[in-house]
Amino acid sequence: MSVDPIRSVLIVGGGTAGWMTAAALSKIFADHDLRIQLIESEQIGTVGVGEATIPQILLFNRMLGIDENEFIKATQATFKLGIEFEGWRREGHSYLHPFGSYGSDMDGVMFHHFWLNARQRGYEVELPEFCLQVLAAREGRFLRPVPNAKNSPLGHIAYAFQFDAGLYANYLRQYAEARGVERIEGRIKHTRLDEESGHLASVKLEDGREFSADFFVDCSGFRGLLIEQALETGYEDWSAWLPCNRALAVPSERVREPDPFTRSTARPAGWQWHIPLQHRTGNGHVYCSDHMSDDEAARILLDNLEGRPLRDPIQLRFVTGHRRKFWNRNVLAIGLAAGFMEPLESTSIHLIQSGIARLMTLFPDRSFNPADIDEYNRLTLQEYEYVRDFLVLHYRQTERDDSEFWRRCRNLPMTDHLARKLELYRTNGRVYREKDELFNETSWLAVMDGQGVEPRGHHPLVSSLGDREVDARLEQILSVIRASADHMPSHADFIAEHCAAEPDMLSETV
Amino acid sequence: MSRPIETIAILGSGIEAALSAFVLKQRTGLSIARFAETETPALSPVHTVLTPSALQRLETAGLGLRDLLALPGSLPSLGQMIVTDQQTSCNPFGSRGIDWAGIGFHHHWLRARQGGLRLPYAAFSPAYRAMQENRFAPPDQRNLIGPLQHESGLHVHPEALFERLVEGTSVQPLAAAANAVEADLVIDARERSNELQISAQSGEQPFSSWRASTTGWTITIPLRNGALEYPLAGGDEDQLIKQPWRGNQVSIGQAAYSGPSLPGLAIERVLHELDLLVELLPDRDCHPAETSQYNRIWTEEMNELRALTTLYLGGDDARTSERLRMFKHRGYVRPLDTDLVTASDWVVHALALDHVPEHFDPLSMRLDDARLKQELGQLLQRINVVSGEFPPLSVYLQAIDKALGQSRETA
Numbered sequence: 001m002s003v004d005p006i007r008s009v010l011i012v013g014g015g016t017a018g019w020m021t022a023a024a025l026s027k028i029f030a031d032h033d034l035r036i037q038l039i040e041s042e043q044i045g046t047v048g049v050g051e052a053t054i055p056q057i058l059l060f061n062r063m064l065g066i067d068e069n070e071f072i073k074a075t076q077a078t079f080k081l082g083i084e085f086e087g088w089r090r091e092g093h094s095y096l097h098p099f100g101s102y103g104s105d106m107d108g109v110m111f112h113h114f115w116l117n118a119r120q121r122g123y124e125v126e127l128p129e130f131c132l133q134v135l136a137a138r139e140g141r142f143l144r145p146v147p148n149a150k151n152s153p154l155g156h157i158a159y160a161f162q163f164d165a166g167l168y169a170n171y172l173r174q175y176a177e178a179r180g181v182e183r184i185e186g187r188i189k190h191t192r193l194d195e196e197s198g199h200l201a202s203v204k205l206e207d208g209r210e211f212s213a214d215f216f217v218d219c220s221g222f223r224g225l226l227i228e229q230a231l232e233t234g235y236e237d238w239s240a241w242l243p244c245n246r247a248l249a250v251p252s253e254r255v256r257e258p259d260p261f262t263r264s265t266a267r268p269a270g271w272q273w274h275i276p277l278q279h280r281t282g283n284g285h286v287y288c289s290d291h292m293s294d295d296e297a298a299r300i301l302l303d304n305l306e307g308r309p310l311r312d313p314i315q316l317r318f319v320t321g322h323r324r325k326f327w328n329r330n331v332l333a334i335g336l337a338a339g340f341m342e343p344l345e346s347t348s349i350h351l352i353q354s355g356i357a358r359l360m361t362l363f364p365d366r367s368f369n370p371a372d373i374d375e376y377n378r379l380t381l382q383e384y385e386y387v388r389d390f391l392v393l394h395y396r397q398t399e400r401d402d403s404e405f406w407r408r409c410r411n412l413p414m415t416d417h418l419a420r421k422l423e424l425y426r427t428n429g430r431v432y433r434e435k436d437e438l439f440n441e442t443s444w445l446a447v448m449d450g451q452g453v454e455p456r457g458h459h460p461l462v463s464s465l466g467d468r469e470v471d472a473r474l475e476q477i478l479s480v481i482r483a484s485a486d487h488m489p490s491h492a493d494f495i496a497e498h499c500a501a502e503p504d505m506l507s508e509t510v
Numbered sequence: 511m512s513r514p515i516e517t518i519a520i521l522g523s524g525i526e527a528a529l530s531a532f533v534l535k536q537r538t539g540l541s542i543a544r545f546a547e548t549e550t551p552a553l554s555p556v557h558t559v560l561t562p563s564a565l566q567r568l569e570t571a572g573l574g575l576r577d578l579l580a581l582p583g584s585l586p587s588l589g590q591m592i593v594t595d596q597q598t599s600c601n602p603f604g605s606r607g608i609d610w611a612g613i614g615f616h617h618h619w620l621r622a623r624q625g626g627l628r629l630p631y632a633a634f635s636p637a638y639r640a641m642q643e644n645r646f647a648p649p650d651q652r653n654l655i656g657p658l659q660h661e662s663g664l665h666v667h668p669e670a671l672f673e674r675l676v677e678g679t680s681v682q683p684l685a686a687a688a689n690a691v692e693a694d695l696v697i698d699a700r701e702r703s704n705e706l707q708i709s710a711q712s713g714e715q716p717f718s719s720w721r722a723s724t725t726g727w728t729i730t731i732p733l734r735n736g737a738l739e740y741p742l743a744g745g746d747e748d749q750l751i752k753q754p755w756r757g758n759q760v761s762i763g764q765a766a767y768s769g770p771s772l773p774g775l776a777i778e779r780v781l782h783e784l785d786l787l788v789e790l791l792p793d794r795d796c797h798p799a800e801t802s803q804y805n806r807i808w809t810e811e812m813n814e815l816r817a818l819t820t821l822y823l824g825g826d827d828a829r830t831s832e833r834l835r836m837f838k839h840r841g842y843v844r845p846l847d848t849d850l851v852t853a854s855d856w857v858v859h860a861l862a863l864d865h866v867p868e869h870f871d872p873l874s875m876r877l878d879d880a881r882l883k884q885e886l887g888q889l890l891q892r893i894n895v896v897s898g899e900f901p902p903l904s905v906y907l908q909a910i911d912k913a914l915g916q917s918r919e920t921a
Binding site: 005028029030031032063108360361362363365369371372375379420423424426427428430432434435436457459460461463464 | 514537538539540570612788789792793800835836840842845846
């Protein structure tokens, strides 16, 4: 056992990050001598932009032991099979980044090489037609993976959720409080450092109460109340890679059945998100203030809503980047306090989740071993860098030149990592994933193909099969995918049957 | 449009060249020609151990376990017995225990150890008792411990393996100067020559023995017709080629990196290099993006391999020191970017060499003491039942001979 275990953790800030952290700690350290407290103020609103998720969220919910249908009802969630990118390559063009794979790998060679072989001979069927999730999303269908169908695409349906982040935080709050987490209502006025160690010693609230802890988790959002204002950790600015710096968010009335995917539509100086939930639709406009005024951005957002706005848009100002240290002394920053990247690929909640997972792996004792802290910071930075490069890909590989913003994007700098990936794909369609990289080969392939990156060749082994054999295999796979999609019920019917939110709840939460 | 390669030339007269020819022929179907610099094959004792992973890769390439078991001298193996001045420890292939509560089993073992458990980490593999009692059985998912199986490898006589690899392909050795070879892709798989001597005395044991000596290790690998013995030491021959793939020439195996290799990893790494080559099989232009990707992945793999080897042989390797420091502090091994050496390899080898961490992961406490004791007890009981059912090695071998239609004498 550790010689000097942590006995108290104080989480500063509620919202998604705070309550996810509290819920995870309360589950992991159930029945142990660890006091977990969370300070939040009802006067401070939560940002709640992270309404769309990626499939890893299932692991988090499973770790907590949450019943999925109950969670969906409580958070007004819908299912998500991918993200549609509209107008990103050029105006009028759209593609879906699906959570599932394309076709089926054969003879140790990735499927898309077979498709590339055929395409380079004039085959006209597009790559997305070989992905069940794409077909299902387009037709508004959904089904959870069918057990014992390992040889069918229906046995491997990867999915995520689109939910109300505020309701998710509430849901996790109930979960955490039921497991002993103490919630403290109040606003922090002062922080006090230990003079000898420089560690954070305590926080003092406006009402005079003071709270100390062995370990602090800063979930206070962009302000970084502990990590920045108290410890002056510093911030790494990534605007050169990702220049958008404003977002406007507004919910709107739901006017039709929710799509099982998130939509991202390119706009003249950024992009607009559309996240359909059971009770409403989440909308937002991410833009770059160098190229668009706030008023213009608001007008574009409101002009492009499907339903009536349910309140005035709220604005967020951000600088893409991250704290120089995510973990500094006895303070760990999670969520927006740690860093920010626009939610183009729905990574906000995932970055919270992976931060929590790393904390669990490297959970400290009171000696706060610098090697553990360095390792946490190294792994987190690596994850941020991989995500950043994936986001840059969307902007840099555009054919758009209809605005100053998009012309700027075409010349964004690239890291060696991104340049290498692009060149490998362009050469013979090779797609590689670093071991710890969040986005897998399918994701890179989907976006590179969607953005119009064209490989010059393909894996040479495919040629040895002969054209007829390749074509026959493609047709066979196509028919299996088509038949699988036909087997899936509509997204709306699936929700109605398994996890529809109560009608009363719909009106309460709008 | 790409121009597919049609011919591959392989240079080398040893196992690594024969293996390259065999695997590439099977996996690519291309025209392969092997060019040997000597008439007699250069065989090395380092190519005697096939790890479970190497067996899997060979199976993919079309050389199955049944074929390999039929080779004269082949003997199944459960792992290594490591002997130092201080201790003798078993290091079976495969995993140990169960990662309860999402935490690596070694943390639970460490916690139990700090609470008084006297059993080594390896005791939580069914191969542990079998190695001590000279028993053997291959993994069998149907038994009491289901997916928590041990894994089995194989000791093969390099000469027999070489003959099999050559027989399995239509490639014939030809003598030619390296620079006279013309092909779309040239593989340099030339090895350093080695003495291959069979020691007369050795019983049949389902494991290799690694004995620490003043200069390194003495490795003894039992076969069915004797044993091979050779020294494993560090030294100044640790030559790492920074770019094994240049233009249309790729160096494989010892031709790329001739540093010392732990038994088993010599063949496994060649198979890994060949897998990587097939994955990145070039067209006739051999594009720099692909060759540099190969070189990048290869360098990372070899650096990790060298670091793990340094754990046994000593010497300066920053990677080894860093891995060991983190492990000894809290049993943590960072996620690795390599396939050849995994984080669990580091755990297994570090513990086999008695590098016991100071602290266990506090998340192990998700299982309270009573539950941990109960789970460990039940697990051990099941493991003991399973390993108790392993037949004596001699009985297993007789059964294999019968199945293969051979007598022990002819084998």
